[in-house]
Amino acid sequence: MISPLGLKFIREYEKLRTVAYLDQAGIPTIGYGCIHYPNGTPVKLGDICSTLEANTWMKRECDGIEFKLDIILRNENLFQNESDALVSLVYNIGFGAFKSSTLLKLLLQGKRGKLIENQWLRWDKLHKNGVLIQSKGLKARRIAEYAVFSPSSPS
Helix, strand or coil, X not given: CCCHHHHHHHHHHHCCEEEEEECCCCCEEEECCECECCCCCECCCCCECCHHXXXXXXXXXXXXXXXXXXXXXXXXXXXXXXXXXXXHHHHHHCHHHHHCCHHHXXXXXXXXXXXXXXXXXXXXXXXXXXXXXXXXXXXXXXXXXXXXXXXXXXX
């Protein structure tokens, strides 16, 4: 289960928005980075939410991500900090992207260290108008996430 510190980390990077807005990639977003409601309906501009709803949606999404991570990483015996960091990464990039990533392949091979760090830090780009562009905000988030994942790393 994601820890209170893991939830706090995600809140700090996602920032609460109670009125739907277009994120950096131009996707309608609300709460703490939600692009779909729990029932699967996409967020649309003009939607509003309460802080309680935003927290509930985020926690539900994190629990779902953790459930999926537990299934695919069942033999990895992650520490709480590693799990929290992975949930934050997947919350941001989406499970589909993570599921097909080299990062996951390396984790499943039991790899750690520079190989994992290099793959983690590659997730610093966003799609805008069909083009991948580097985001300073995503770069900072990836560095912070990896520091949570591997606190002894000199990144």
